[in-house]
């Protein structure tokens with residue numbers, strides 16, 4: 223017996239995309255499930271079908287997808303996508319790729335004077351952190367979302383999220399990063415740069431003295447100077463960083479935001495989606511629904527796997543019907559896979575029966591052009 227596919231309420235993505243009250247759509251989920259594809263497909267649909275002035279913030283899009291959106295370089299600003307079908311709707315689609323380092327640089331520039339900024343940029347710790355620190359990409363994605371939102375020039379901002387190991391990273395990383403910037407160890411390192419002799423006898427400075435001697439031995443004096451210089455410079459921006467992350471958190475909780483969870487019908491991805499759904503509920507962030515991407519559907523769902531297999535065997539016994547037997551075997555395999563996928567997906571639906579969902583069939587090839595995105599958009603919308 224094939225489990226009912228529509229156990230969960232149907233996700234009506236067109237209703238969301240058409241709603242002028244919805245200004246932000248965030249696509250999130252585990253790595254490789256189709257977040258970037260879904261974000262681009264939803265943004266295209268919002269522009270073409272619903273006439274909205276839309277911007278999509280993509281993160282590490284595949285090169286061919288980036289090219290087909292006209293994104294040939296990482297320039298950190300939205301570019302209008304040409305050659306799409308917006309004549310009737312009057313919408314617009316703009317696209318950008320997140321440049322993590324440039325976004326970080328811009329934040330620094332906004333919070334300090336040019337001389338200090340130049341010092342920070344030259345610091346090797348800043349260079350390492352702005353391009354490689356775990357969480358920086360997530361933080362900068364949020365930062366960029368905040369910037370796009372603050373300018374108020376978009377009807378709709380569709381946000382892709384980074385290819386994190388865990389889908390929760392997008393929500394956790396900004397807090398983790400501000401904790402790091404704000405952290406106790408860094409405060410200790412910072413002590414000599416700030417105290418200027420004032421707190422010579424304080425416990426902090428005393429313990430730092432011992433600590434720094436050890437660290438100097440291990441890391442070398444220059445490295446320690448660089449690190450404490452970096453922390454001293456960032457220290458003046460702690461408030462700024464935290465405040466901005468908090469502001470973006472509040473935007474994510476607002477009614478103008480809709481989270482779209484993306485999952486593949488695989489145990490890990492569905493588990494991630496369920497974690498994330500639970501977290502969004504805890505954080506009071508509005509979850510619009512689940513897109514179950516790359517599902518397999520046999521052409522004749524009424525013919526179940528077992529009967530198909532038996533028929534293939536029977537034909538093979540009779541001989542002379544190899545092609546038909548092959549088709550039946552392929553159908554049986556696909557039907558079995560479809561049942562497995564539905565069982566996996568059911569774990570989410572059982573845990574979150576009220577969360578609307580929609581399935582998108584696996585396309586025969588990668589989705590890397592506007593036509594492909596349109597097909598995905600139509601599949602998500604069931605139109």
Ligand SMILES: Nc1ncnc2c1ncn2[C@@H]1O[C@H](COP(=O)(O)OP(=O)(O)OP(=O)(O)O)[C@@H](O)[C@H]1O
Pocket residue numbers: 252253254255256257258259260281282284383384385386515516582583584585586587588589590598
């Ligand atoms: N419904 C689909 N059918 C076929 N291919 C798909 C489908 N959805 C996505 N893909 C392909 O799967 C690959 C991964 O998709 P995508 O880049 O959107 O995932 P992602 O979640 O953004 O990954 P990452 O976590 O690495 O950022 C891409 O090559 C994309 O073209």
Ligand SMILES: [Mg+2]
Pocket residue numbers: 257258259281282283382383384385
């Ligand atoms: Mg991606």
